[in-house]
Amino acid sequence: MTATTRIAVLVGSLRADSTHRRLAEILAEETPAHVELDIVDGLDRVPFYNEDLDGADAPATATALRERVARADRVLALTPEYNGSIPAVLKNAIDWLSRPYGAGALVGKPFGVAGATPTPYGGKWAHGDTARAAGVAGAKVVEDVTVSQPAVGIDVTTDAELRAKLLEAVAKLVEYDAEAAAA
Numbered sequence: 001m002t003a004t005t006r007i008a009v010l011v012g013s014l015r016a017d018s019t020h021r022r023l024a025e026i027l028a029e030e031t032p033a034h035v036e037l038d039i040v041d042g043l044d045r046v047p048f049y050n051e052d053l054d055g056a057d058a059p060a061t062a063t064a065l066r067e068r069v070a071r072a073d074r075v076l077a078l079t080p081e082y083n084g085s086i087p088a089v090l091k092n093a094i095d096w097l098s099r100p101y102g103a104g105a106l107v108g109k110p111f112g113v114a115g116a117t118p119t120p121y122g123g124k125w126a127h128g129d130t131a132r133a134a135g136v137a138g139a140k141v142v143e144d145v146t147v148s149q150p151a152v153g154i155d156v157t158t159d160a161e162l163r164a165k166l167l168e169a170v171a172k173l174v175e176y177d178a179e180a181a182a183a
């Protein structure tokens with residue numbers, strides 16, 4: 001029997017009709033049975049990171065976020081791009097996940113990032129910034145998982161090619177072998 005791999009999916013959009021949340025839901029339905037996706041959305045419920053709030057009495061939403069990511073074997077950020085960079089709620093989540101310094105929930109976690117935006121660049125700056133921030137926070141960024149899909153003229157929630165690319169990205173993230181990559 002194949003062991004279950006749990007992936008925490010951080011959704012960078014808060015919109016009720018977010019295409020990135022919808023893509024997370026589609027992936028949750030379509031990944032193989034041994035892959036479990038925990039969709040972490042509503043990231044605006046976590047307050048802005050503030051060292052004065054952090055510590056033993058950290059806000060419950062921040063603690064819950066840390067616990068969900070700590071329980072995961074892998075982390076995938078599905079995110080749009082805002083003004084050439086990472087949406088603030090996603091950056092804020094990474095900031096909470098980066099502490100305690102050196103022992104945050106992202107430390108050592110294989111991490112991928114993907115998204116689809118209606119420009120020829122597909123959100124690549126946001127995805128690059130997300131990967132950099134997660135890497136600084138201690139995650140093992142798996143570069144070849146990244147999908148920055150130009151979504152000009154396609155419906156991202158029904159496009160078969162995009163769906164296949166994202167499923168392949170999830171498979172690569174699941175298969176990533178940290179020890180082999182370090183050798």
Ligand SMILES: Cc1cc2nc3c(=O)[nH]c(=O)nc-3n(C[C@H](O)[C@H](O)[C@H](O)COP(=O)(O)O)c2cc1C
Binds near residue numbers: 015
């Ligand atoms: C404030 C704002 C800024 C944006 N800036 C960019 C951008 O710099 N690059 C880009 O590719 N798309 C940009 N977009 C478009 C979003 O990437 C696009 O709306 C995306 O589909 C939203 O994802 P969602 O459906 O999950 O909310 C921006 C959208 C908003 C609302």
